[in-house]
Amino acid sequence: METEIINKQAHKRTGLIILIILIVAFLIYYSVMSLLSPGRSLERITNEYAIKQDEKTKIDEKVFSDSTYLAKLKEKAFLQSKIALAESDSIYLTINLADSTANLEIYGVVVHSAKIKDLKMSNILKKGNDYVISSFLSSPFTISSSIATIKKDPLMIKMAPKDTSEYKPDIMPDTSITEPVNYRLEMTDGTRIYIYQQENEKSSDRMNLFRFDIRDRLHESWNSLKSVAVFKIPEYHLFIKIRIPRADAKIIYRALPKNGQIGIYR
Amino acid sequence: MEDNVLNNGQLSESEKAPDEKQTGKKDDKSQLIDSSLPNLQSKEKLLHILHIILFIFIPVLVVLFMITFVLYFVPVLQEIKSGPKTEISNDPLLKKDAGYNKQIGVLVKDIQRLKRKYNTYSTGLSYIVINTTDNKFFLYKNKKLIREGSCSTGSYKKLLTAEGRSWTFKTPRGKFTIQGKRTNPAWHKPDWAFIEEGVPVPPKDSPLRWEAGVLGDYAMDLGDSYMIHGTIYKRFLGMPVTHGCVRLNDEDLEVVFNTLNIGSKVYIY
Numbered sequence: 001m002e003t004e005i006i007n008k009q010a011h012k013r014t015g016l017i018i019l020i021i022l023i024v025a026f027l028i029y030y031s032v033m034s035l036l037s038p039g040r041s042l043e044r045i046t047n048e049y050a051i052k053q054d055e056k057t058k059i060d061e062k063v064f065s066d067s068t069y070l071a072k073l074k075e076k077a078f079l080q081s082k083i084a085l086a087e088s089d090s091i092y093l094t095i096n097l098a099d100s101t102a103n104l105e106i107y108g109v110v111v112h113s114a115k116i117k118d119l120k121m122s123n124i125l126k127k128g129n130d131y132v133i134s135s136f137l138s139s140p141f142t143i144s145s146s147i148a149t150i151k152k153d154p155l156m157i158k159m160a161p162k163d164t165s166e167y168k169p170d171i172m173p174d175t176s177i178t179e180p181v182n183y184r185l186e187m188t189d190g191t192r193i194y195i196y197q198q199e200n201e202k203s204s205d206r207m208n209l210f211r212f213d214i215r216d217r218l219h220e221s222w223n224s225l226k227s228v229a230v231f232k233i234p235e236y237h238l239f240i241k242i243r244i245p246r247a248d249a250k251i252i253y254r255a256l257p258k259n260g261q262i263g264i265y266r
Numbered sequence: 267m268e269d270n271v272l273n274n275g276q277l278s279e280s281e282k283a284p285d286e287k288q289t290g291k292k293d294d295k296s297q298l299i300d301s302s303l304p305n306l307q308s309k310e311k312l313l314h315i316l317h318i319i320l321f322i323f324i325p326v327l328v329v330l331f332m333i334t335f336v337l338y339f340v341p342v343l344q345e346i347k348s349g350p351k352t353e354i355s356n357d358p359l360l361k362k363d364a365g366y367n368k369q370i371g372v373l374v375k376d377i378q379r380l381k382r383k384y385n386t387y388s389t390g391l392s393y394i395v396i397n398t399t400d401n402k403f404f405l406y407k408n409k410k411l412i413r414e415g416s417c418s419t420g421s422y423k424k425l426l427t428a429e430g431r432s433w434t435f436k437t438p439r440g441k442f443t444i445q446g447k448r449t450n451p452a453w454h455k456p457d458w459a460f461i462e463e464g465v466p467v468p469p470k471d472s473p474l475r476w477e478a479g480v481l482g483d484y485a486m487d488l489g490d491s492y493m494i495h496g497t498i499y500k501r502f503l504g505m506p507v508t509h510g511c512v513r514l515n516d517e518d519l520e521v522v523f524n525t526l527n528i529g530s531k532v533y534i535y
Contacts, residue, residue: 023328027335034340063366067356072373079380086387091439091535106533107441108387111395123345130354153422155434160427161464173421173505217337225336236344251399255439255535 033228037236042124049135070130077138078265082108085140085263092140092261093252095193095240097121102195102244104255112255114248117198120241125266133266140261141187148183148253149212180208181249184216185262192239193262195253197246240264393531394494394522396512398437401504403514405522413521416504418497418513419534425458433458435509442488442532447523451485451495452478458509482516484523488532494522 051064063069078096085092086108094103097119104112125133146152161167185193200206224234244252360366388409395404398419405413420436455475460467468474482496497503497513512534514522526532 023332027332030336031340031343035343038344059369060360060363060365062355062357062360063369065353065355066360066366067354068361069366069370069373070354072370072377076373076377076380079377079384083380083384086384089441104535106535108384109393109395109531109533110388111533111535112397153436156421156423158423158425160425160461162428163464165464167462167464170421170423170507172502173507175505214337217341221336221340224340247400251397251535254399257439 081263118243446487
């Protein structure tokens with residue numbers, strides 16, 4: 001009887017140890033695969049946008065790390081991007097990370113400007129090779145999808161009355177409701193721009209942001225897990241996260257077309 | 267175990283006669299064990315409960331740890347590595363190099379050309395900007411803001427009929443131009459204006475379709491039947507209540523009408 005109990009306990013212990021080993025092994029495997037993904041993303045960008053020199057007109061490599069040259073290159077890249085956007089004849093967003101502004105523009109005219117309060121971005125964008133990143137940002141980004149805590153078009157359905165007896169005049173809309181505004185804009189190349197409302201004093205605002213963030217993380221991790229399960233390196237998304245006033249965040253989200261464009265200056 | 271039990275104040279038996287002690291010793295022991303049994307059982311129960319709690323809590327904690335690790339720790343780890351950073355230099359010798367100066371010259375020329383091109387988009391003429399989210403307008407002349415105020419734009423209502431017809435009352439966004447200017451405009455009511463009130467729709471050329479005085483003193487056409495005009499519902503200014511047109515109060519409308527010309531740009535966002 002006693003030996004049976006001891007055996008059972010030993011089995012349990014062995015099982016527990018195996019489970020712990022399996023969990024740790026999985027977490028290590030998942031971490032390693034996830035750590036490889038930014039590198040692959042960087043490699044893709046570098047291959048596409050790195051300096052390609054012509055043997056005949058080869059320029060001294062030092063030029064590409066000179067501060068004046070890089071500043072001019074960034075300015076040119078942003079202008080190129082803005083012109084491409086202006087010619088699209090639509091509403092677009094320009095994010096100037098250098099002077100912390102997010103501007104809504106239509107055909108080259110700034111129609112709305114918002115001050116960026118807080119900024120976070122991928123280390124690749126922040127610390128990556130200046131020439132490569134400037135070239136990468138020289139073309140506008142196109143939105144492919146978005147997730148938001150507010151509706152893009154807050155449509156209300158109204159059934160037409162059959163006759164005058166059924167007719168009810170419209171009531172004054174309630175404009176005092178302030179819903180939390182947080183959203184993610186995903187670009188066609190996988191880059192993600194997160195726009196969060198700056199106001200965070202109310203617990204409902206913080207809760208809304210937490211729910212939005214956890215949903216995004218769960219979605220991202222689920223995709224990574226699916227890739228890792230088939231021994232594939234998960235996809236890494238470059239990101240820019242900004243905080244702006246709620247009213248501005250709402251205006252920008254509602255104004256941008258579904259497949260609108262965004263220009264970024266770093 | 268026995269000693270413990272004996273030490274727990276059960277030693278009064280030692281005062282009994284030795285013969286009695288001999289025979290009663292075994293009974294005493296079993297009695298003592300019996301009396302301590304509930305104690306042991308309760309300890310066992312406690313251990314069992316503890317086991318169950320641990321059995322539930324440990325997996326929960328493990329799962330929570332895994333979720334936190336995957337959701338929060340891994341993304342932090344991903345941001346540690348970023349690849350080689352550019353060593354930004356400011357070498358004075360390089361600035362004297364002809365090749366370098368040629369490169370800078372090319373860049374400066376490109377920037378000037380692009381700036382010139384970009385500046386052609388922003389007009390020096392008068393234009394109006396309309397914010398449909400906050401229901402505000404901004405009037406510009408020579409790139410300077412000369413007036414701003416409240417307006418009313420599309421209500422975002424979708425009117426549906428039993429026959430399957432539908433209209434969405436929203437102000438279109440983008441760049442528009444003033445296509446026509448009218449004073450004392452009369453409104454040619456479209457079908458939805460009747461359907462919305464449950465009134466039979468008159469024929470297209472019916473005089474019932476014309477209504478005077480509801481559009482204010484002026485109207486500026488934007489195309490597709492959209493207009494900037496006045497309103498009799500002034501208490502609704504600053505709210506999304508229109509069928510797609512932009513409504514202004516009388517004073518603002520007059521200034522806008524006098525500032526904008528046919529061809530002036532209207533930017534709606």
